[in-house]
Amino acid sequence: MERVPLRQYLSLLAYYLKPQWFRVTLLAVFMFGGIGLSLLNPQILRYFIDTAKAGGALRNLLIAGGLFLVVGIFGQIVTLISSYLGQDVGWRSTNRMRGDLALHCLNLDMSFHHQYTPGEMVERVDGDTTALSNFFSEFVLQVVGSTFLLAGVVIMVSREDWRVGVALTAFVVVAFLIYNLIRSIAVPAYTAEREGYSKLYGFIEERLIGIEDIRTNGANAYTMDRFYDVNSDAYRRVLRSQIMGEIVQAITRIMFALGLAISMGMGIYLYREGGFTIGTVFLVVQYTAMLRHPLDQISRQLNDLQRATAGLQRIESLQRTTPRIQDGTETLSASGAISIEFDNVTFSYIEGDPVLEKVSFNLEPGRVLGLLGRTGSGKTTITRLLFRFYEPNIGEIRLDGTAIAKLQLDSLRQHVGLVTQDVQLFYATVRDNITLFNAEITDAQILAVIEELGMSSWYASLPKGLDTVITSGGLSAGEAQLLAFARVFLKDPGIIILDEPSSRLDPATEQQIDRAVQKLLHNRTGIIIAHRLGTVERVNEIMILEDGEIREYGDREHLVKNPDSRFSQLLKTGLEELTYSQA
Numbered sequence: 001m002e003r004v005p006l007r008q009y010l011s012l013l014a015y016y017l018k019p020q021w022f023r024v025t026l027l028a029v030f031m032f033g034g035i036g037l038s039l040l041n042p043q044i045l046r047y048f049i050d051t052a053k054a055g056g057a058l059r060n061l062l063i064a065g066g067l068f069l070v071v072g073i074f075g076q077i078v079t080l081i082s083s084y085l086g087q088d089v090g091w092r093s094t095n096r097m098r099g100d101l102a103l104h105c106l107n108l109d110m111s112f113h114h115q116y117t118p119g120e121m122v123e124r125v126d127g128d129t130t131a132l133s134n135f136f137s138e139f140v141l142q143v144v145g146s147t148f149l150l151a152g153v154v155i156m157v158s159r160e161d162w163r164v165g166v167a168l169t170a171f172v173v174v175a176f177l178i179y180n181l182i183r184s185i186a187v188p189a190y191t192a193e194r195e196g197y198s199k200l201y202g203f204i205e206e207r208l209i210g211i212e213d214i215r216t217n218g219a220n221a222y223t224m225d226r227f228y229d230v231n232s233d234a235y236r237r238v239l240r241s242q243i244m245g246e247i248v249q250a251i252t253r254i255m256f257a258l259g260l261a262i263s264m265g266m267g268i269y270l271y272r273e274g275g276f277t278i279g280t281v282f283l284v285v286q287y288t289a290m291l292r293h294p295l296d297q298i299s300r301q302l303n304d305l306q307r308a309t310a311g312l313q314r315i316e317s318l319q320r321t322t323p324r325i326q327d328g329t330e331t332l333s334a335s336g337a338i339s340i341e342f343d344n345v346t347f348s349y350i351e352g353d354p355v356l357e358k359v360s361f362n363l364e365p366g367r368v369l370g371l372l373g374r375t376g377s378g379k380t381t382i383t384r385l386l387f388r389f390y391e392p393n394i395g396e397i398r399l400d401g402t403a404i405a406k407l408q409l410d411s412l413r414q415h416v417g418l419v420t421q422d423v424q425l426f427y428a429t430v431r432d433n434i435t436l437f438n439a440e441i442t443d444a445q446i447l448a449v450i451e452e453l454g455m456s457s458w459y460a461s462l463p464k465g466l467d468t469v470i471t472s473g474g475l476s477a478g479e480a481q482l483l484a485f486a487r488v489f490l491k492d493p494g495i496i497i498l499d500e501p502s503s504r505l506d507p508a509t510e511q512q513i514d515r516a517v518q519k520l521l522h523n524r525t526g527i528i529i530a531h532r533l534g535t536v537e538r539v540n541e542i543m544i545l546e547d548g549e550i551r552e553y554g555d556r557e558h559l560v561k562n563p564d565s566r567f568s569q570l571l572k573t574g575l576e577e578l579t580y581s582q583a
């Protein structure tokens with residue numbers, strides 16, 4: 001794995017922790033306070049034991065006991081507060097980071113998004129950030145804190161007797177090395193376990209999404225068969241990693257038992273020699289027992305750092321990915337219909353395989369173009385270019401005479417309304433699905449649009465009105481289309497693009513949609529990609545695409561009158577001829 005320079009970590013830490021400097025300082029104060037308190041307690045114990053053994057005053061014993069209790073309870077409170085602060089700092093910084101990344105991804109080109117599945121994106125925006133969260137909240141403080149605690153223990157013990165101090169230091173070094181050794185042996189098993197889980201969940205997710213196809217094709221048995229395989233693979237991985245975890249536990253336990261035995265042995269020896277009191281023996285043993293936690297923490301943190309490194313690298317590379325489509329500076333004038341001009345546009349998704357070739361047309365403001373063509377001929381691609389999801393290889397697209405490359409993307413997308421072939425619904429209320437979570441749109445506006453589009457009877461059927469939650473697949477294709485129209489209506493753009501779904505609707509719904517489309521097109525420039533002849537009845541111009549080239553383009557009236565035109569032939573044979581047969 002490529003190493004990430006320390007500087008990069010530090011600058012990342014500084015960037016996200018800076019706004020929280022107060023919380024971070026507080027966290028440090030509480031953590032060092034906690035360390036101080038835990039170093040204090042064995043000292044009180046020693047005093048207690050030695051005083052008791054020497055037959056000291058009961059009052060002193062009571063004070064020592066009380067102090068021990070107070071320090072213990074106080075220590076717990078301090079630990080509680082510092083772990084709260086640690087989580088708080090970690091989540092605040094990583095949430096900001098998640099936000100930054102999500103926004104960055106939203107602004108990336110469509111060609112970027114076509115490369116990755118939603119699952120991968122989730123992993124990159126959330127998974128990698130989560131791996132970093134520990135790094136933010138704990139790494140520095142835990143490693144520094146634990147090192148201080150270790151040093152504190154060694155110093156305290158050395159003050160009693162330097163030989164015990166040396167022995168304990170040697171033990172710390174050896175224990176640390178053993179820790180890292182067994183961790184490095186165990187980690188691959190842990191990684192394998194996580195992979196097993198993600199495979200299992202991936203499998204379940206994919207099959208659940210495809211449940212209709214699986215059922216209708218009778219693939220239940222095969223699916224279950226594969227499920228058993230994936231499941232038992234996950235089981236084997238979990239088992240292996242659990243056993244590994246137990247072995248690690250056992251080895252550490254034995255290691256610290258040995259450490260305790262050594263310090264106890266040395267303590268008893270020194271007691272016999274007269275150098276130590278019983279209380280001091282107890283103190284040394286207590287301190288030895290305290291080594292376990294910081295050693296464990298340091299080794300764990302160093303291990304986590306590796307995971308954070310991988311995450312950080314992916315986050316870095318994601319942030320380095322910049323959109324190729326650069327924002328322009330000009331804006332379109334406020335309202336009214338807008339002219340559309342395609343000037344010799346050639347475009348390919350994949351180099352050397354053009355999807356559109358030399359497409360030129362000019363649509364005056366307020367005119368409506370009906371776009372026809374066989375499946376795969378490039379109709380949807382035209383709309384994507386107009387929205388500037390992609391950039392043409394050659395040629396230019398102009399709105400009201402301004403090249404769209406010079407327009408601010410926000411302004412462009414505000415002025416173009418698009419209803420796609422398959423409308424995306426969100427698991428949210430009807431209101432949010434229509435406003436796309438824009439809280440500034442009032443219910444009165446929404447209801448007016450619903451009325452306008454002739455959706456009132458549908459609206460009346462909703463059990464909770466605008467608050468009704470739309471579940472996945474909860475709307476018919478026609479209802480979903482109308483809902484998408486409502487979205488566009490609220491946006492009030494100068495251009496409407498309608499990519500008609502190729503699936504059929506019942507005649508009543510079709511009529512309803514036709515009426516809505518007419519309303520939508522009123523005083524606007526429009527491009528309608530039609531799969532039904534009914535839809536193109538009222539358009540002004542017709543364009544027939546074939547393999548990315550304009551096969552026929554002209555005024556609808558003219559084409560209808562000309563018996564030799566491709567369009568008038570289509571009117572005779574029906575659009576099916578165009579859509580499904582090989583011409």
Ligand SMILES: Nc1ncnc2c1ncn2[C@@H]1O[C@H](COP(=O)(O)OP(=O)(O)OP(=O)(O)O)[C@@H](O)[C@H]1O
Nearest residue numbers: 114349350355373374375376377378379380381382
């Ligand atoms: N993201 C993409 N990456 C690569 N090729 C693509 C992509 N999207 C579409 N294509 C290809 O571009 C061509 C035109 O696709 P487009 O979606 O524009 O067709 P269409 O005319 O809208 O078809 P339909 O009537 O089925 O909607 C097709 O050959 C398709 O395979």
Ligand SMILES: [Mg+2]
Nearest residue numbers: 379380421499
């Ligand atoms: Mg299409």
